[in-house]
Amino acid sequence: MDVLTVKNLSVSFYRQSGEIEAVKNVSFSLRAGEILVIMGDTGCGKSVLCKSIVKLLPDIAKVKTGQIFFQGKEITDYSEKEMQKLRGNSFSMVFQNPMTALNPCMSVGEQIAEAVRLRQPGISRKDLKSRVTELMELVGLDRPGERAGQYPIHFSGGMAQRCVIAIALAAKPSVLFADEPTTSLDAGVQEQILELLLELRRKLGMAVILITHNPYVAAKMADRAALMRGGEIYRIGDAEEIFEKIIHNNHP
Amino acid sequence: MKKRFPGISLFILTVVIAGCLACGAVMTKDPAYMDLANSNTAPCRAFFFGTDAMGRDVFSMIWHGGRVSLFIGFLATLISTAVAVLVGSVSGCAPAWIDGAMMGLTDIVLSVPGLLLTVFLQAVLGGSSVIGLAVVIGLTGWMSMARVVRTEVLQLKNMDYVLAARCLGGGFFHILCRHLAPNFIPSILFMAVMNVRSAIVAESTLSFMGIGLPVEVISWGSMLSLSENALITRSWWTVLIPGVFLLVTLLCLTNLGNYMRKSGSKRHSNL
Amino acid sequence: MRKSYITIIHELGKLLLSIFLLSVLVFTMSRLAPGDPLYSYYGDQVEKMGPQEQEEARERLGLHEPLPVQYARWFQGAVRGDFGISYKYKTDVKEVIAGRIGNTLLLGGLGFVIIFGVALLLGLFCAWREDKWADRVVCGIGTVTSCIPEFWLSLLLILVFSVWLGWLPSSGAYSVGMEGSLADRVRHLVLPLTVVVLGHLWYYAYLVRNRLLEETRADYVLLARMKGLSGKQVLYRHCLRNAMPSYLSMMAIALPHILGGTYVAETVFSYPGIGTLAYESARYQDYNLLMLISLMTGGLVIVGNMFAKVINERIDPRMGLKTGGMSEEVKD
Numbered sequence: 001m002d003v004l005t006v007k008n009l010s011v012s013f014y015r016q017s018g019e020i021e022a023v024k025n026v027s028f029s030l031r032a033g034e035i036l037v038i039m040g041d042t043g044c045g046k047s048v049l050c051k052s053i054v055k056l057l058p059d060i061a062k063v064k065t066g067q068i069f070f071q072g073k074e075i076t077d078y079s080e081k082e083m084q085k086l087r088g089n090s091f092s093m094v095f096q097n098p099m100t101a102l103n104p105c106m107s108v109g110e111q112i113a114e115a116v117r118l119r120q121p122g123i124s125r126k127d128l129k130s131r132v133t134e135l136m137e138l139v140g141l142d143r144p145g146e147r148a149g150q151y152p153i154h155f156s157g158g159m160a161q162r163c164v165i166a167i168a169l170a171a172k173p174s175v176l177f178a179d180e181p182t183t184s185l186d187a188g189v190q191e192q193i194l195e196l197l198l199e200l201r202r203k204l205g206m207a208v209i210l211i212t213h214n215p216y217v218a219a220k221m222a223d224r225a226a227l228m229r230g231g232e233i234y235r236i237g238d239a240e241e242i243f244e245k246i247i248h249n250n251h252p
Numbered sequence: 253m254k255k256r257f258p259g260i261s262l263f264i265l266t267v268v269i270a271g272c273l274a275c276g277a278v279m280t281k282d283p284a285y286m287d288l289a290n291s292n293t294a295p296c297r298a299f300f301f302g303t304d305a306m307g308r309d310v311f312s313m314i315w316h317g318g319r320v321s322l323f324i325g326f327l328a329t330l331i332s333t334a335v336a337v338l339v340g341s342v343s344g345c346a347p348a349w350i351d352g353a354m355m356g357l358t359d360i361v362l363s364v365p366g367l368l369l370t371v372f373l374q375a376v377l378g379g380s381s382v383i384g385l386a387v388v389i390g391l392t393g394w395m396s397m398a399r400v401v402r403t404e405v406l407q408l409k410n411m412d413y414v415l416a417a418r419c420l421g422g423g424f425f426h427i428l429c430r431h432l433a434p435n436f437i438p439s440i441l442f443m444a445v446m447n448v449r450s451a452i453v454a455e456s457t458l459s460f461m462g463i464g465l466p467v468e469v470i471s472w473g474s475m476l477s478l479s480e481n482a483l484i485t486r487s488w489w490t491v492l493i494p495g496v497f498l499l500v501t502l503l504c505l506t507n508l509g510n511y512m513r514k515s516g517s518k519r520h521s522n523l
Numbered sequence: 524m525r526k527s528y529i530t531i532i533h534e535l536g537k538l539l540l541s542i543f544l545l546s547v548l549v550f551t552m553s554r555l556a557p558g559d560p561l562y563s564y565y566g567d568q569v570e571k572m573g574p575q576e577q578e579e580a581r582e583r584l585g586l587h588e589p590l591p592v593q594y595a596r597w598f599q600g601a602v603r604g605d606f607g608i609s610y611k612y613k614t615d616v617k618e619v620i621a622g623r624i625g626n627t628l629l630l631g632g633l634g635f636v637i638i639f640g641v642a643l644l645l646g647l648f649c650a651w652r653e654d655k656w657a658d659r660v661v662c663g664i665g666t667v668t669s670c671i672p673e674f675w676l677s678l679l680l681i682l683v684f685s686v687w688l689g690w691l692p693s694s695g696a697y698s699v700g701m702e703g704s705l706a707d708r709v710r711h712l713v714l715p716l717t718v719v720v721l722g723h724l725w726y727y728a729y730l731v732r733n734r735l736l737e738e739t740r741a742d743y744v745l746l747a748r749m750k751g752l753s754g755k756q757v758l759y760r761h762c763l764r765n766a767m768p769s770y771l772s773m774m775a776i777a778l779p780h781i782l783g784g785t786y787v788a789e790t791v792f793s794y795p796g797i798g799t800l801a802y803e804s805a806r807y808q809d810y811n812l813l814m815l816i817s818l819m820t821g822g823l824v825i826v827g828n829m830f831a832k833v834i835n836e837r838i839d840p841r842m843g844l845k846t847g848g849m850s851e852e853v854k855d
Contacts, residue, residue: 055747056522056745056748056749057523058520058521059520060520060523078756081753084752084753085751087748087749087750088750088751088752089751091749092749093745093746093749095742095745095746100741100742100743101742101743101745101746102746103743103746103747103765104743104759104765105762105764105765105768106724106764114747114750114752114760116753118750118751118752119751119850129775164746167746167750168749170750171750171751188742215550251562262746308826321751328530344689360830366671388672425582449670453672456672456674456675457672457673457674457787460674460675461674461787461802463806476674476675476678479678480678480791482677483682483685483686483693486686488682491675491679491682492679493680495678495679498672498675498815499667499670500670500674502670502671502672503666503667503670506666506669506670507666510666514583520740520742520743521736521739522739522740522741522744522745523739523740523744523747523754523758523762
C-alpha cells in the first residue's frame with residue numbers, strides 16, 4: 001500500500017527577477033515501510049520537494065499544480081492547522097546540520113519532551129520522562145538521564161544528529177523525511193547514523209524518504225530510488241535496477 | 253527583509269541639500285536682517301513661513317541655517333569616521349592586549365549616554381564656533397563605528413588575499429588602504445549616514461540648550477533655541493516649521509542609511 | 524566555589540579601578556577646561572572683586588594648589604564619604620543630589636520599565652507580522668518617532684497639550700502647594716515621560732524585532748515546526764526564549780542610557796532632576812557636584828556592563844559555560 005503519493009507536483013519561487021521553477025511536474029509514490037532515496041545534485045530541487053510535501057516552504061514559494069495524497073487522503077489543500085496535526089503525528093524530518101537544527105538555548109531533553117507532549121498532550125510528568133529516556137536509548141544515546149539536561153553545544157555532530165532523530169521519532173511518524181542526514185558528519189559517524197536509520201526502520205516500520213547527493217549512501221540505503229535533475233525526476237524504480245544502470249552508464 | 257530603494261527620501265534630501273547650498277538663490281530676504289517692525293508675523297505672502305521674535309524671515313533662515321546644520325553634520329561625521337577607522341583598524345591589527353585595552357576603553361565611552369557626553373564636552377570646552385562644535389560632536393561619535401571596523405578587520409585580516417599581500421611585503425597602511433578599507437566601507441557607510449543624522453540632532457540639541465551655536469549664527473538648532481519664547485507668544489510657526497525641516501531631513505537620512513545597511517541574514521523566515 | 528570568589532574579587536577590583544580612572548579623567552578634564560568656578564560660587568559678584576579678593580577666594584576653596592594636590596585632597600575626602608560642597612548651592616553635594624535624585628529615578632525608572640515592556644511587545648508583534656502591512660506601519664511610525672529630536676518633541680507636546688489644549692502642565696515636578704498630591708505628580712510626569720519613552724522606544728523595539736527575525740531564520744525553527752508547533756508557538760517558545768539573554772543584557776546596558784538620558788526632557792520641562800544638575804555643574808564648573816554625578820553615572824554604566832556580561836555568560840548556553848539549571852521536565 002502507498003502511504004504517500006505525489007502527482008504532477010510543480011513548485012515555483014517568485015522573486016522580483018521572476019519565477020523560478022524549482023520542482024517540475026514530479027510524480028512518485030512511497031510504499032509503507034520502504035526507503036525511497038531521492039538523489040541528485042545540489043540545487044536540483046530535492047529539498048524543496050520535501051518541504052513542499054510538509055508545507056514548510058518560505059512565503060515566496062508556491063505549489064503551482066499537483067496533488068499530494070497521504071494514506072489515500074488528499075492533503076494538497078490542508079489548512080495550516082491540519083498540517084500541524086499531520087506534522088506532529090505522521091510526518092517527521094531529519095535535517096542536514098544537526099547543530100543548527102537543534103535549538104541551542106534549550107536542553108536536549110526539553111526539546112525531545114516538547115515533541116512528545118505535542119504528540120501526547122495529556123501525558124504525565126513521569127511518563128514523559130520515561131518516554132524521553134526511551135527515545136534517547138532508542139537512538140543510541142548513552143546515559144540518557146544525564147545527557148537530557150545538556151545543551152546541543154555539549155554534543156558532537158553525530159550525537160546531535162541522534163537527538164534530532166529522537167525528536168523525529170517522538171511523533172511515531174509514518175513517513176520520515178531525511179534531508180541529507182549525514183552530509184555534515186564525518187565518514188565514520190555517517191556510517192553509524194545510516195545503520196541507525198536502517199535499524200529504526202526495521203524496528204518501527206516507518207517509510208523513509210532519504211535525500212542525498214552521495215551515491216554510496218543511496219546505494220546502501222535504497223529500496224527504491226528516484227533520480228532528480230533540474231527539478232524533474234527523470235528516473236525512478238527499484239534500487240538495483242537504477243544503480244545497475246548508473247554503474248552501467250559510467251563504465252560502459 | 254526586502255529592501256525598497258528610497259527614491260522619495262533621496263529626492264527630498266537632494267532638494268534640501270541643493271536648496272541649502274544655493275540658498276542665495278532661494279532666499280527671499282536677508283536671513284540676518286532683523287525687521288523689528290514685523291516680528292512674530294504669522295506666515296503670509298511677504299514672509300512665507302512668518303518671522304521670529306527678532307523679526308527675521310523664517311523662510312530665508314531655514315535655507316541659510318540648513319547650510320550650517322548640514323555642514324556640521326557632515327564635518328562631524330568625517331571626523332568621527334576618520335577616528336573610528338583608525339582606532340578600529342589599529343585595534344584589529346594590534347596584539348591582543350592592546351586590542352583588549354582599546355576596546356575596553358571604547359566600550360566604557362560607548363556606554364555613557366552619547367548626547368550627555370557631547371553636552372559635557374561642549375559645556376567643558378565651551379567653544380561656540382561652527383568648526384569647534386563639529387569637532388566636539390565628531391569626537392563623541394566614533395565608538396560604535398570603531399567596533400564595527402574592528403570586527404570587519406579581524407574577519408578580513410585572516411583572509412587569504414590579505415595574507416598574500418603581506419607575503420608580498422605590504423606595510424600596515426598599504427594593506428589598510430588597498431585591501432581592508434574597500435571591504436569594510438560598505439558596512440560603515442550605513443553607520444556614517446546614521447552619524448550624519450545624530451550629528452545634526454546633536455547640533456540642534458546643543459544649540460537649543462544654549463551651549464551650541466549662539467542665536468546670531470543661524471542654524472536649525474539656533475532657530476529652535478528661541479522657541480521657548482515662541483511658546484509664550486504662541487507663534488507656532490517658529491517651532492513647527494524649522495522642526496519639520498529638521499525631522500524630514502533626519503527621516504530621509506535614516507531611510508537612506510537603512511537601505512545601505514548590509515543585511516547578513518538569510519532572506520526568508522522559516523516561521 | 525573557591526574560583527567564584529576569586530572571580531568576584533577580580534571583578535570588584537576591575538570595578539574600583541575603572542571608577543578611579545574615571546574620577547581622575549573627569550577631575551583633570553574639568554579643571555583644564557576654560558571657565559572660572561568662582562562664577563559658580565559668587566555669581567556675577569566676581570566681576571566686582573579685585574584680583575586680591577579673587578585670589579583669597581580661590582585659596583579658601585582650595586583652588587590655588589597644583590592639580591595633583593587638589594586631587595589627593597578630594598580623594599581623601601571621597602574615601603571617607605565626604606565629597607565636598609557644591610559651589611552653587613553652598614551645601615554638601617550629597618544633599619544637593621539627594622534632593623533631586625528621587626525625581627530622576629521616578630522619571631527614568633518608569634521610562635525604563637515602559638520602554639522595555641513596550642519594546643518587547645512591539646518587537647514580537649513586528650516579528651510575527653514580518654513584512655505584512657501591520658509590520659510596515661509600525662516600522663514606519665517607529666522610524667519617524669526615532670528621528671524626532673527629543674527637545675523638539677518636548678516643544679511640540681508643550682505646544683499642543685499645554686498651550687493649545689491646556690490639559691497638562693508644561694514645567695516642574697509638582698504644583699506649588701500640592702507637593703503631596705499624587706495626581707498632581709502624575710500630571711506633571713506625563714509629558715516628560717512621553718519624551719523619554721518615545722526618544723528610546725523604537726531603537727530597542729527595532730533591535731528586538733531584528734533579533735527575533737534573525738532567530739526565525741535559524742534551522743531549529745524548521746525542526747520545531749516539524750514537531751507540530753505553529754509558527755506563533757515557535758516564536759514564543761523558541762525564538763523569544765533564545766533572544767532573551769541578549770534582551771536582558773541590552774536592558775543592563777540601556778539602564779544608564781535611559782536614566783542618564785533624561786536631561787533633555789528635564790531641561791525643557793524644568794523638571795528638577797539630576798540631568799539638569801549635571802548639565803549645570805558641567806557648564807558652570809561646579810567641580811565637586813560634577814565629580815559626584817560623573818562617578819554615579821560612570822558607576823551605573825560599569826555595573827550595567829558587568830551585569831550584561833554576567834547575563835551573557837551565564838544564561839546563554841551557547842557561550843560554552845554549563846548552566847546550573849536543568850530543564851524542568853527531565854531533571855534527574
